[in-house]
Amino acid sequence: MNAKAPTLADVLEARKTIAPYVKPTPLISYAALDAFLGAEARLKHENHHSLGSFKIRGGVNFLAHLSQEQRRLGLITASTGNHGQSVASACRVFGAKAVIVVPKGANPLKVKSMQNLGAQVLFHGANFDEARQHSERLAKEEGYRYVHAANEPLLVAGVATYALEIIEEFPDVDYILAPLGGGSGAAGCCIVAKAVNPRIQVVAVQSEQAPAGHLSWKARRIIESPMQTKAEGLATMTGYEFPQRILWELLDDFLLVSDDEISRAIGILIEKAHTLAEDAGAAALAGAIKMKDRLRGKKVAIVVSGSNITVDRLKGALESHAGG
16 A cells, blocks of 8 residues: 555644543553563553553544545454454444454454444454455445554554653653554554654564564565464464555564463563553563563663453463463
8 A cells, every 4th residue: 555654743633633532541660560671661551541452542533534424334344352442432432333353263352342332243264364354355345444454544643642642751761662463553653753752762572473564574575474373462464564664664673472471471560560461462561571681771661552351361371470
């Protein structure tokens, strides 16, 4: 796609747009976490949104810019959960029909949330990309406005507002670590950080069991790769062109972490920061632990992107943490 990347001005405008619907989230330091990392770390609590995810910012910004006719026709998208919740919630606010295609076996908490928000939820395929392909077909057949989970400038500008909040509250931050699934959040961080202070290092973190985004970033072209991660928020089989173009230009570094390292990070967040995170929400901390030597003595913002974790998954993560 050839859409223009959002600018800092677009992100500032997005903040005005979403302000009536989305409140800023806390940026909090924890002494135990600082001691553990050997850094001055602050967690950006995107898990504190009512939907338990940063994605709500993008959904509201996107729907606010659609015409009444587009809203009347309805929207369709594919999601493993958090993006779908965002679209469903924004459609409810702006009076539009929402159809969300999810993979079979999708997180039941996220599915129920989408249904509670009034969305029609369809199950298709074994993974996100199979669900995405089905939603694209339905959009053509039924005339819905298709919403890609990452290749949408308004989504990126919306989620980038959390990076504005980080830098305004923590202006001397050295590093921002953000998880990467589709790439909208990490791309948004890059746009804001490099416009405000190019010295800020932005680091994306992805599961090594779903490395397509990382491989695409390294190759500077879109790569498909097998996906076996348990972290549904990171579970993509391909890089996505729009955020990748931003990352190719602006991202400083990209780390892969194992699913086991993510599981341990979920436990560490509970133990040292009283914080509940899903796998994708803990990925940035797993990355910070992996690059702990580089972060020693630095000022670090770690994005906790979401908290929509099932009880069974949480039990497994805590057992992994206790065993580690």
